[in-house]
Amino acid sequence: MIRVAGHFGELLQGRLGAAGPVVLVTLPCPALAVTARQTPSAQFSLHNLGQRLLTPARARAFLASLGLPLRNRHVLRAQMPAGGGAGASTAALVALALQAGWQGAPETLARACLEAEGASDPLMFADPSQRLWASRAAQSLARLPPLPGFEVIGGFFGPCQRTDARDSRFADIADLISDWTAAAAQGDLPRLAALASLSANRNGALRGGAQIAALASLATDLGALGHVIAHTGAARGLIFARGQIPARARAALIAAGARQVVQFPAGGGL
Template sequence: MIHAPRRVYGHFGEWMQGCLMPDGEVALITLPCRALWVQIETDGTANADSAMFPPDQLARFRHALRLGAAPWPRLSSNIPPGCGAGASSATLTALAYGAGFSGPPMDLAQACLDIEGATDPLMWPAPDAMIWASRSGRIVDTVPPPPPCVIVGGYWGAPERTDALDTEFPDISDLLTPWCAAARSGDLSSLGRLASISASRCTALRGPRDPMAELAEDLGALGVVRAHTGSARGLIFRPGSVPASSTAALEKAGLNGVFQFATGLA
């Protein structure tokens, strides 16, 4: 049993995402973002955002989690859909908690997966401490979470919703062992380099081209992160080292909704 939160946090793309060889399973290390959230409101009930999830899906979700006749909660959210920030996963997770779910995170993940086809591990307290297979809903392995850092990011181009049948991602098998070693030693510079490699491989294979590598060089960032499906793009900085000009630079380059947030091991 778990204590259900009143707010479910989203993510801002991924530290890395791609295929794991030899079987080609799509896996990721998510990038948690506490600046993006879905909140369970206490003043009234609603029909659970029927625009995002039709009634038949919600009925299936309710049955899978054995929620009985508990009403769906009213939600508020600041997560933009289609930006690679976990809007659908966070919404389903918040709906479940608001309707009384208090079971294991894996049960909730499997119920979300049944509705979404690909889900984010936002129901865990440390979603960046695992390699997550988003299309099969399993923990491939545990990893050390990254050390504290700051992301300055925004949204590049049009929203792009995740297609659960899309498995055209680059191989990242070679990045996981060095990622674990760098995270274990708190080597943020190496983590930034590895995240940049994952982002650049994704951009080369899937597009669209963006100005993030140039911005990272100009602003002295440690690396680049992106939503591997979605429009979120960001730069990685050490705490206290974000240039005052960074927001203006990203906006001038064409990113929308620029903001910054802290992430990593507290």
């Protein structure tokens, strides 16, 4: 069985300049994944929580684009909701390709995912959080320093929303990139959390600022260093130093409307 970890929103996402490409720094989430297995007798099973991850036709076309023959039927299972901003679509494609025998370059796999989806997360790479990723071009624009260790607790709020590859309504975050690179190189977690919060707030002003303001208020109440969101999905989380998540955080998130609360480590070589 193949397991491909998803992500939990984006630490940064926005335009690289007012008219530049949409870029992001993803937040890998080892607690949420898509698994794939083969079975010679079953049909394609590509659903999760009543939502379709892939259509059989799309799965066949994707495998064909990689030169992979369809010898067996594939069963995919996701731990995250489709459209939740946790990478279900990209993780499903990567898991399907690996289960079908893909052994090529991750860059080639990224281009195939882009062709299938119109936008892609960098989940086919071993170091997704160390890439300034142009999601609409499936390209790594810069390598970033590794992140210091931290923890995130969060959940899914409100309706899920699949990414629209034509959507470029994002705030300009070009000024945050150099600060992010410097803070990551210094291992400055409070600064990184503040930058993630600023990215969330800027884009939240375009996409539902009241919900982001409530998340920021919850972060302050619980003593979090900052907050992180799926900029086009339902995932919302709080950033803490490791070992500092208060015992009441889960209940507070549920009271605020979170579904499927998840807690996971990030950075620190993970």
